[in-house]
Amino acid sequence: MDAMPSPDLPKPTSDLAQAGADLSKHGACIVEAALDPEVLAEVRDALYHIADGDKKRGWSESYQYGADDHINQRIWNLPSRDAVFCDLAEHPLAMHFVKELLGWPALLSSMSANITGAGGASMVLHADQGYMPPPWSRPLGVNVAWCVDDFTAANGATCAVPGSHLWNGKGQGQHMADKLVPIEAKAGSIIVMEGRLLHTNGVNTNGVRRAGIFSWYTLPIYLPQENWALSLNPIVRQYGSETLQTLFGFRPRVLGRINGRDRI
Numbered sequence: 001m002d003a004m005p006s007p008d009l010p011k012p013t014s015d016l017a018q019a020g021a022d023l024s025k026h027g028a029c030i031v032e033a034a035l036d037p038e039v040l041a042e043v044r045d046a047l048y049h050i051a052d053g054d055k056k057r058g059w060s061e062s063y064q065y066g067a068d069d070h071i072n073q074r075i076w077n078l079p080s081r082d083a084v085f086c087d088l089a090e091h092p093l094a095m096h097f098v099k100e101l102l103g104w105p106a107l108l109s110s111m112s113a114n115i116t117g118a119g120g121a122s123m124v125l126h127a128d129q130g131y132m133p134p135p136w137s138r139p140l141g142v143n144v145a146w147c148v149d150d151f152t153a154a155n156g157a158t159c160a161v162p163g164s165h166l167w168n169g170k171g172q173g174q175h176m177a178d179k180l181v182p183i184e185a186k187a188g189s190i191i192v193m194e195g196r197l198l199h200t201n202g203v204n205t206n207g208v209r210r211a212g213i214f215s216w217y218t219l220p221i222y223l224p225q226e227n228w229a230l231s232l233n234p235i236v237r238q239y240g241s242e243t244l245q246t247l248f249g250f251r252p253r254v255l256g257r258i259n260g261r262d263r264i
C-alpha cells in the first residue's frame, strides 16, 4: 500500500531537520526507511517467532491502559528476548530523537510490541507521560515506534490527535473518534511520538496482523516501566554496550547510585 498521511499529520521524511520540525508542530514525525530490509526481516522473524511461541504457551500480560490484549498481543521486555531488539533500543536514529528531546543520559522505560489482530480493541486514549506530574511545558519522554509491518488504517495503525501535545495533559481517557488520525507508514519506518501526544492503537478490521515495537524513553528521574534490575536477561547486562547500560539505568549520574558509585 502507499502510505497516505493525513493532512493533519506530517508526511514521512528522511530529513531529520524536517522530522524535528514535525515533532514540534504535530507532536509526531515519521522517518521512512529507518531500517534496512535485511534488518527489518530479522526483527520481524524474531518478533513473530516469540509472539507465536508465547501464544502457544499462554505467556501473556495485558496492559493497564486498556483491555486490548484479549486479541491484540502485547510482548514485554523485548531486549531480553532477542539481541536484535537491543540493536533497536540503541539504534542511532532512536538515540538522535532521545538526545534531541530529552538530552543525555536518558532511560529506556520499556520496550514492548503490540500486535493487533481482527476484533482487537483500541487502548484507552493516552499520552505516554500521563503518569508524570503536570504542568507539561515540555516532553518528559519520547516513544520511538518501529513499524514491523505496514501500518494502515485497516490493520490498526496507531492513531493520534495531532497537536494534542500542547494540551497540557487534557483529553486523556476521553473518546475523540472525530479527532483521531491514523498514522500510516511503511514497514521499516519509525513513528516518533513525543510524550505528551494523545494516541492509541486503531481497531484492526482486516485481520492482517500489524506489529509495532514501542520503545519508551524518559528523563532519568522517572522509575522505568520495566524493572530492568529484575527482568533484564543477564547476558545483556554482561555484554551490552555502554549506551545500553546507561539506558537500563546501570550508569546513573545522580539517582539510583550504589553506595555513591555508578556501578558495583
Ligand SMILES: O=C(O)CCC(=O)C(=O)O
Residues within 6 Å of the ligand: 114, 123, 128, 156, 157, 158, 159, 199, 200, 201, 202, 212, 214
Ligand atoms: O499499538 C499501538 O499502535 C499503540 C501502542 C501504544 O499506544 C503504547 O504502547 O503506548
